[in-house]
Amino acid sequence: LPSLLGIAFNSFLRNDNRPKLAMVSTICGTISNIILNYIFIFELGLGIKSAAIATGFGQIVTLLIALPHFILKKGKLSFGNQNLEMNIIKDVFRIGLPSFFAEAAFSVIIFVHNLVLVNIIGEIGISTYAIINYITTNIYLVLLGVTLGAQPLISYNYGAQDSEKMLVFYKLSNRTSIIIGIIFALLCFVFGKEIIAVFTSDKELINISYIAVNINNLAYLFIGKNLTTTMYYQAIEIPKYSNMICAMRSILILPIILVIMAKTFGENGIWISMAISEFIIILISKKVFNINKCTEDAIINLVS
Incomplete structure (x- = not known):
C-alpha cells in the first residue's frame, strides 16, 4: 500500500508544480531502503527476508515526505470530499x-x-x-x-x-x-x-x-x-x-x-x-x- 500511494502522490506532485519534492521523496525513500537493508542483513543478521521490511520502510519514508504537501494544502491539490462519478x-x-x-x-x-x-x-x-x-x-x-x-x-x-x-x-x-x-x-x-x-x-x-x-x-x-x-x-x-x-x-x-x-x-x-x-x-x-x-x-x- 505505501508503495502504491507513494507512486500516486509523486505523480500528483509533478502535476502540482512540485517536481523537486517528488524527486526528494523518491531519493530519500531509496536511500532509507539501502541503509535499512545494510542494517537488517549485515548488522542485525536478520537474513534476506528483512530486505522486504527495509523496502516497506523506504516506501513509507517516501510517502511521509510527500503527504504534508496535500495535508497542509501547499498546492492546488489537497484532500477533500469527492463523489465518485x-x-x-x-x-x-x-x-x-x-x-x-x-x-x-x-x-x-x-x-x-x-x-x-x-x-x-x-x-x-x-x-x-x-x-x-x-x-x-x-x-x-x-x-x-x-x-x-x-x-x-x-x-x-x-x-x-x-x-x-x-x-x-x-x-x-x-x-x-x-x-x-x-x-x-x-x-x-x-x-x-x-x-x-x-x-x-x-x-x-x-x-x-x-x-x-x-x-x-x-x-x-x-x-x-x-x-x-x-x-x-x-x-x-x-x-x-x-x-x-x-x-x-x-x-x-x-x-x-x-x-x-x-x-x-x-x-x-x-x-x-x-x-x-x-x-x-x-x-x-x-x-x-x-x-x-x-x-x-x-x-x-x-x-x-
Missing part, C-alpha cells in the same frame, strides 16, 4: 491504461526473451540475460523518469492550447533520452566488464555478457522515443495510439523479430532484436499517426 472513472481508466501497458511491456519483453533464450542458448543465455537486466533496468527507469517529467509540461500546455510548446517539450524529451542512451552505451562499452564482474566471477560469462550488453544497449537509443511518444498521446488524451505503441513493443513486433533474428543469427540475433524492434516501431508510429496532425486535432477537440 462514473464518467471521471472511465476517463481515468481510458487515459491511464497506456501507463499500465508501458510498465507491463517491460515485463513481457523479459518473459519473451527468456522463452527464446531457453530454447536457443540454454542456461548460460538465461544467466547472461539476467545480468543484462540488472544493468539495463537502471537506464530504463531513467528514460521512464525523463518521460514522466515531460508529461505534466505537455499536459499543462495541452490545457493552455499551446501546441508549439507541447511539441517543444516532446522534442526536448526525445533529445534528452538519446543523449542519456548514448552516455549509458559508452559507459558500458568502456567499463562493461568491470560492471558485469559485480554480478559474477565466471570469466566466460563476463565475456559473453560484455558482448551481449553492448549489442543490447543499441535498443536504448530508440526506447526513449517510444516511451515519450506513448506518454505524449496519453497527455493529449489520445490513448488509443499509446496503447498501439505499447502493444507493438510487447506482443506484436518484438516476438516476431526476436524469433526471426534468433533463428537467423543465433545468440547475437537475440541481443540485437530489441533494437530492431524499437526502431521499426518508431518508423511505424511516424507513418501511421503523424504527431503534428494529432496535436492539431487534439487542440481542436479540446476547444469544441
Whole structure:
C-alpha cells in the first residue's frame, strides 16, 4: 500500500508544480531502503527476508515526505470530499491504461526473451540475460523518469492550447533520452566488464555478457522515443495510439523479430532484436499517426 500511494502522490506532485519534492521523496525513500537493508542483513543478521521490511520502510519514508504537501494544502491539490462519478472513472481508466501497458511491456519483453533464450542458448543465455537486466533496468527507469517529467509540461500546455510548446517539450524529451542512451552505451562499452564482474566471477560469462550488453544497449537509443511518444498521446488524451505503441513493443513486433533474428543469427540475433524492434516501431508510429496532425486535432477537440 505505501508503495502504491507513494507512486500516486509523486505523480500528483509533478502535476502540482512540485517536481523537486517528488524527486526528494523518491531519493530519500531509496536511500532509507539501502541503509535499512545494510542494517537488517549485515548488522542485525536478520537474513534476506528483512530486505522486504527495509523496502516497506523506504516506501513509507517516501510517502511521509510527500503527504504534508496535500495535508497542509501547499498546492492546488489537497484532500477533500469527492463523489465518485462514473464518467471521471472511465476517463481515468481510458487515459491511464497506456501507463499500465508501458510498465507491463517491460515485463513481457523479459518473459519473451527468456522463452527464446531457453530454447536457443540454454542456461548460460538465461544467466547472461539476467545480468543484462540488472544493468539495463537502471537506464530504463531513467528514460521512464525523463518521460514522466515531460508529461505534466505537455499536459499543462495541452490545457493552455499551446501546441508549439507541447511539441517543444516532446522534442526536448526525445533529445534528452538519446543523449542519456548514448552516455549509458559508452559507459558500458568502456567499463562493461568491470560492471558485469559485480554480478559474477565466471570469466566466460563476463565475456559473453560484455558482448551481449553492448549489442543490447543499441535498443536504448530508440526506447526513449517510444516511451515519450506513448506518454505524449496519453497527455493529449489520445490513448488509443499509446496503447498501439505499447502493444507493438510487447506482443506484436518484438516476438516476431526476436524469433526471426534468433533463428537467423543465433545468440547475437537475440541481443540485437530489441533494437530492431524499437526502431521499426518508431518508423511505424511516424507513418501511421503523424504527431503534428494529432496535436492539431487534439487542440481542436479540446476547444469544441
